[in-house]
Amino acid sequence: MAKWIKAEVIENRRWNRNLFSLVLSSELEPFIAGQFTKLGMEIDGKLIQRAYSLVNPPGSKYQEIYATRVADGLLSPHLHALEAGDSLMITENSSGFFTLDEIPEGEDLWMLSTGTALGPYLSILNEPTVWQRFRKIVLVHAVRFSADLSYQGEINQLKKSHSDQLIVQPFVSREPTTGALSGRITHALEDGLLERVVGLPLNPAKSQIMICGNPDMVKDVRAILETRGFEKNLRRKPGQITVEQYW
Numbered sequence: 001m002a003k004w005i006k007a008e009v010i011e012n013r014r015w016n017r018n019l020f021s022l023v024l025s026s027e028l029e030p031f032i033a034g035q036f037t038k039l040g041m042e043i044d045g046k047l048i049q050r051a052y053s054l055v056n057p058p059g060s061k062y063q064e065i066y067a068t069r070v071a072d073g074l075l076s077p078h079l080h081a082l083e084a085g086d087s088l089m090i091t092e093n094s095s096g097f098f099t100l101d102e103i104p105e106g107e108d109l110w111m112l113s114t115g116t117a118l119g120p121y122l123s124i125l126n127e128p129t130v131w132q133r134f135r136k137i138v139l140v141h142a143v144r145f146s147a148d149l150s151y152q153g154e155i156n157q158l159k160k161s162h163s164d165q166l167i168v169q170p171f172v173s174r175e176p177t178t179g180a181l182s183g184r185i186t187h188a189l190e191d192g193l194l195e196r197v198v199g200l201p202l203n204p205a206k207s208q209i210m211i212c213g214n215p216d217m218v219k220d221v222r223a224i225l226e227t228r229g230f231e232k233n234l235r236r237k238p239g240q241i242t243v244e245q246y247w
Contacts, residue, residue, distance in 0.1 A: 004040060004047075007090040009082045010062055015150040018069040019116070020080050021055065023062050024090065031094035032101065033057055033123040039065065040089040041078050047089070048075045053119040054094060055151075057126035063090070066119040066150065098212065098244040100124055100133070104233060106208035106240070108136040108200060112185055112221060114213030115143060120244070121212070122151060125158055131165060134208075138198050142171035142185050142217070149180075167198045186220045204229040204240055212244040 007026035014020045028037065031054060040049035052065040069080040082088065098120055103109070109130065111121045118141050124130055130137065143149055149170055159166050171188070172180040181188055181197060188194040195201050202209070202225075209225060211218050222232065222241055231239035 002038060002091040003093065004089045005092045006087055007039075007063070009084055009086045009088070011084055012080075012082055014080075016147045018080075019066075019148060019150055020069065021064055021066045021150070022079060022082065023064050024088075025062055026090050027092070028063055028090065029093045031058055032099045033127045034099040034120045035094040035096040036120070037063070037065075037094045038091040039075070039079065040091075041075060042089075043074070043078060048078075049089075050075050053096075053098075053117075053123070055119040055122050057123050066116045068116050096244070098210070098242065100127070100130055102233070102235075103208050103210070103242055104238040104240070106134065107206040108138065108208070109134040110138045110140070110202070110207060110209040112140045112209065112211045112213075112217075113142065114185075114217050115148070117213035117244070118151065121210070122154060125166075131162055135165065136167065136200055137162075137165055138167045138169065138200060140169050140171065140185060140194070142173065142213075144172070144174045146172050146175060146177040146180070148172075149177075167200065169194065169198050185217060186224060189221060189224050202228065202230075204231075208233075208240055208242070210242050210244075215245045218243050218245050 007024040010025050011023040036051045036053040038049050038051050040047045055064040055066050070076045170180040211221050230241050233239040233242045
């Protein structure tokens with residue numbers, strides 16, 4: 001059973017009207033980059049809880065979660081309203097298998113995400129191991145509007161530190177945006193556009209692919225990749241596709 005402990009809000013980073021990141025201080029147990037914890041608040045006499053991936057790498061002074069306010073959500077509007085000095089509950093232990101030690105060997109690592117599913121990738125990319133294991137890393141972040149492209153400062157710093165390894169490709173589906181592809185990840189995979197733009201082919205013998213976010217995107221991308229010889233990664237049978245659905 002999960003053990004709940006208190007977390008204090010250090011900062012609420014509001015990226016736009018609905019996207020926000022809570023920077024928290026708590027006595028969280030050690031975790032593995034890519035794992036998630038649960039946040040909870042007592043609302044109308046009940047503990048309302050949801051799972052959120054940790055954006056920060058292990059060993060950070062503070063914890064950080066990246067979330068979106070859902071207008072009729074039971075918890076997210078309350079989280080969005082928190083300010084520095086407020087408190088909430090967090091589970092002491094993190095869990096989940098969307099971690100680097102579950103990924104088989106490969107030459108290149110593709111990280112495909114939608115929306116707030118960018119979070120666990122930022123945690124993994126701020127760990128030294130990933131840069132030692134893979135020759136090239138492709139980070140794909142798909143959103144609806146350019147204002148939804150959060151963490152640009154952090155991503156630019158990663159690009160600067162790993163300019164010979166990291167390729168970042170945003171997708172913005174509802175407005176033209178400089179440097180971003182329009183449309184959806186699925187279409188760009190089907191017609192080969194994504195590979196052409198990033199300059200790297202997808203190859204089952206060399207590529208490992210992590211997919212995180214909208215369940216429809218996860219399902220559709222996996223189906224496309226399977227037609228090209230990629231297989232789901234299982235502990236009993238290693239493959240090339242590792243997935244995490246975000247709700």
